[in-house]
Each structure stands twice: as C-alpha cells, then as structure tokens.
Amino acid sequence: MQKRVLFGHKALPILLLVPQLAITLVFFIWPAGQALFTSLFVEDAFGLSREFVWFENFTELFADARYRASFVRTILFSAATTLLSMGVSLLFATMANRVLRGGLFYKTFLIWPYAVAPAIAGLLWFFLFNPSIGSAAYVLKSLGYDWNHTLSGGDAMILVIIASAWKQVSYNFLFFLAGLQFIPRSLVEAAAIDGAGPIRRFWTIVFPLLSPTTFFLLVVNVVFAFFETFGIVHATTQGGPAGATEILVYKVFNDGFIGLDLGSSAAQSVILMGIVAVLTVIQFRYIERKVEY
C-alpha cells in the first residue's frame, strides 16, 4: 500500500521552490560565480581593459610570504575571538539564568550590543584604548602597563580581539540562555540532592546538555571572526602596526574596496569561500554524528 502523499501535479512544488531558489541564485550563486570569474582576470578599476591570466592571482598570493603569514594570524585571531566571546557569554548566561530579581533587565542590556554595527563597535574600543585619551589605556598605564596599540603589534591584536568578541557576546548570550532554559530542572536538582556542588553540576550536567548550542555557536563565531570583522579592523588599526592585525578578510576588503585591485581581491574571497565550504561540511558531519540532541 502506498503510504506517501502524492501531489497530482508537478507545477505546485516547483512553484513553491522558486522564491527560495531565486534568492539563493541572486544573492549567493550569482555573486559567487562573479567572484570566481573575476579572480581569473587582471583588470583596471574602471573595467576598461581586462586580461585573462588563468590562476596568476592565486599563485601570486601564495608566493607572498605575508599572505601566508596572514593565514596563521587569522587562525589565531579567530580562535581567540571565538573562545573569548563564547566563554564570556556562557558565564553571563549562567549567571543571568540564576538571577531571581530583575532578570529581564540584565537580559535586555546584555542583548543590546548586538544591534551595534562592527565598525561602530571598533570605534568605541578605539576610543577606550586610545593611548593618549582613552580611559582603558589610562587605567592600564596607572597599573604600570604602557598600552600603545599604534606601536605594539600584540596590543593591537588584543584590541581587535576584544572589540570583535564584545560584538558577538550578545548573540551567544541569547542562544546560551535559551539552551540553559531548555535543560530540565529536575536533573540539576537531583544532582544537588546527591551532593554535587554548583561547579560540578555545571560541568557534568549542564555543559554536556548544552553541546548542540555550543557547537552551533562555535561554527557561527568562527565564521563571524573569519568574515565579518573587517569593519572592526578598519576602524581601529587598519591592519597595522606593521601588518600585525592584517587578517584575511581585511585584506579582501582593503585590496578590493580601497585599493581597487579587483582580481586579487576576488581571488582572496574565493579562497575564503573555500574555507567556508570546509567549515560547513565539518559542521554538518560533526553535528549529525557527535552531538546528542
């Protein structure tokens, strides 16, 4: 006996698919195709002359030691940003979840920074840490640390990591809080009766049960750090000092939109696109197999 529901005609399902397909085509496939196409050319800014160069834009990039160094820097930056923002937001979410009075107040204010654009977030931190007039830099100086991100590459990296992580804390907080509220109270209470302290309860019960949320956020945060942080870098360090904060996506933005070197910028974005593809595959494989729902 046939159990599946059969649609009498072919047109309706196709019709229902069309809007979604059109959006994917116009906003993803087409620009991605354009990037791939442009990456094989060297052309002037106005598009008056172009020359097909095969993979020269790519070989040029990988021949450049600075570009390879920027890979390692990007991985460090992404790992640090992700760990910091997720760690902080998990802590906040756990705390906010326990608050009995005024919980809504805390939650609302913790979510607010998500509405701030990356470039503005960068500027805020830029002013706080300005070596001459920033209040954070002033506090550090009075503690004996001579903060100067315009000269010290390490300070500059810390600045962009903090600014990027801060931007993402709200988003992570929201998901962690939802995840925490999904965990049955009975489990936590049972452990408490058995004599487990709050820290032990967290690591043996809460943290494992949060694993789907944590893994989802891990991927989202890594993607954010890889692709959406150019605004923060542009507003704070412009990749300096001496290239210390030049991450891959900033170079894409800078070469393409500031330097108008479209071929190389497109090639770099194709490389980044490859990284996204790999990350997405990892995400699906990992979530399907390892995470318990």
Add this chain to the structure above:
Amino acid sequence: MRIPIKLTTAVATAAITLSSSVSALAATEIQWWHAMGGKLGEKVEEIAAGFNASQSDYVIKAVYKGNYTETMTSAIAAFRSNQHPHIVQVFEVGTATMMAAKGAIYPVHELMSDMGESFDPKDYLAAVTGYYSDTEGNMLSMPFNSSTPILYYNKDAFSAAGLDPSHAPATWPELEAAAKAIQAAGYTCGFTTGWQSWVHLENFSAWHNVPFGSKSNGFGGTDTVFTFNGGPQAYHISKMAEWQKSKIFDYGGRRSDSAPKFYSGECAMYMNSSAARAGVLANAANFEVGMGMLPYWPDLAAEPQNSIIGGATLWVLRGHDQAEYKGAAKFFSYLSSAEVQADWHQFTGYLPITHAAFELTKEQGYYDANPGADIAIMQMTLKAPTENSKGLRFGNFVQVRDVINDELEAIWNGDKDAQTGLNDAVARGNELLRKFEKIN
C-alpha cells in the same frame, strides 16, 4: 461636499510631479559627487546653491558619497554600470588611476575649450596644477581642495622650556634641541605627526629636492620605480626611529589618529595638513598654537625647496550629453572665481587655487587677522617646482601608502632598521607599480 482623500492626494501628487518635471525641463541637472562631510559639506552645498542661484539654465546637485575612498569607489562602480555622475571629487593619490582611465575621463582643459569657456591654466597656482597636469602641461582635473603639511606647535610649552614662542624651529636640529628642552620642562613627548608617508617621505623628498621615484616621480610614465630608500630619506627616518626611543618623536597612528597627542598637551609639536588649522585651533583649547613651515636638514639641502600638496580635485567623467557638459564647464568657471575661492580658502584652510583668490584674500586683510594662515601657500610657492617637487604620480598609490605605513611602523617599534624598512617598502611598492603598469 466631501472629496475622497485618495482623490486629493492623487491630484496633489500629479501636480507635484508636473511642476518638478517642468523645472527639470527648464534646467539641466549636473551631478557632483563629493567627499566633504560636516562643516565642509555644508560649504559645498553653499557653493552649489550659489551657482544655481547665479543662473537658471543649470542645476548642480551636490551629493555626499562618504570619505575619499568611498566616493572614488562608488563613482567607479557607477561608471561600470553606466550610472556615473558628471563630476566626482577624487583625492590626490587616486590621480594616477583616474589619469590612466583614458576612456572614462574628460580632461578639464578639453572640456573648457570644447565648451567655449575662457580658461587659462596660468591663473592657477603652478604648485597645485602641476600635480594634476599631463606632461604637456594640460590640466586634466579641476583643483578644488588642496593643502600641504605644516608644523603646529604649543607656544605655552615653548615658553615653559625657555624658548622663544614666536619662533618655530626652522631646521630639524633646532627642532631636536627644542624637543629636548621641552621634555626637560616636563612634557612627555617632543613631536608627533599625521599622515607619516605624506609628511616624512613624500613632502620630505620634495622639501629637500630629492626624488621619491624615477621618471620625474612618475610623471614621465608608468615604468617608474620608487627611490625613497635613498640616503637623505634613510637618514631622516633613522633619526626619527632614534627619537622614537626617547619620545622626542612619538608615533600616534596612521592618518590623523595622532591628533589627541597634540591636543592633550602630551606632544608639543605636530605636523599635519594646513587644512587641519581650524580643527587644531578649536581642539587645542588649553594652550596657544603657533604655526611654521616644515623643518629641513641643513646638511641635506642648503635651503628648502617647496612642499607638495594633498587634497582632492574634481574629475569630469565621459558618457553624458553635451548640454550637461556645458553646465559643468560653466560651474568650473564659477568655482574658480576669486570670490568663491577666497571664501572657500578662508573658511576651510585649503589653499586658494588661483592667484586672484590669494590676492583678494590678502586685500581683505585675512592673513593679518589670522597669523599662520598664509604659511601653507608660502611654503608651496617658496621656489619654482623642480621635477622632484612638482608632485607624485604613481599607480596603486593608495596601497603603496599602506605598504609604507606598514614598514614605517616596523621601523618605529624597532623590528627593522630604517634602511631595511625603506628597502622593503620600495621593493613591495615596486611590485604594485609593475602590476599597475601591466594593466594600463
């Protein structure tokens, strides 16, 4: 009687549409994309409104498109999709890119003669137009806002250190001695700078009459190479690196990020654009500001040459109707008139681009009332420009500036010595030049 609301709105809309299309028929609209925000933007609107009120055939629409790079990028993107404006403001480092786009630009000298507007390049300051003329001396774009770097200093700090506050240090050794005295009087840092490549390499080379690149600083062709790793430049940069250690010089970031160091009184001297004058005077609230020419090294040059400009010019893009170009040419004549230019110069601190505007400003007694406002123009016109001090014309120069910033930062923080850093900057810059040469 009740008239349905829908009907009244429809009638009103129709009336508005009709009246606006009538006025559009009467006056030809000319789009002008610019990068002047804030107070400067209001001034630009004022100039456009002044032109629109002066005649009834053309309407200039001034549109703010973000900062310099954003304006240039959006104009180029618009050109690619055939939606480009008639006039676009492009900063000086974009000059080579614009010049190379021969099919896209309508050179100003051609525009003016095609449209029968009277136009004499000699009316304009040679130091300004030299930057924007081809090898035959034809002006390719219309100078609009040009500035040059000058020295600002804290007169109170000079007094505190027992120095003469009415006298700006004229040479680098004098500046070094002044900085030491000021530091001894309790100030943290001697001087800081904005736009380090523009001030300490580009203008430094012109000021000491040494080449920044081959082929007359790129004016002679795109097969040029950089030479700013030469002896004089390496000497100056190595002195600055040495000074960074004792904070005679203290680096404060790219662009104008170092300004707070001067405003807060941390650094007693500051080098930046003459167009920063109004901002400097407004922000340096707790002390008196003096202004002087850029210092020079007497060992490297008997006397200083002339400094070069920064800022932007107006480029005309091809692909529009004759009638519209006629309006653009008329607008340029209006813009170059002594009254408009003198007003713009006095309000903004940018250079007056014509001799007439400079004379008019003098007659009006502006320089007597505002000491220091004429330093930029004196410095620019100190001597007749040589091929080392006419200006720069290098492709991909926006990225070259990034490279220079990058290497200078490595020098300031001690990762590289001056010569190595400059050699690396030249090598990386030359790669960008070759790339530009290849596509143009």
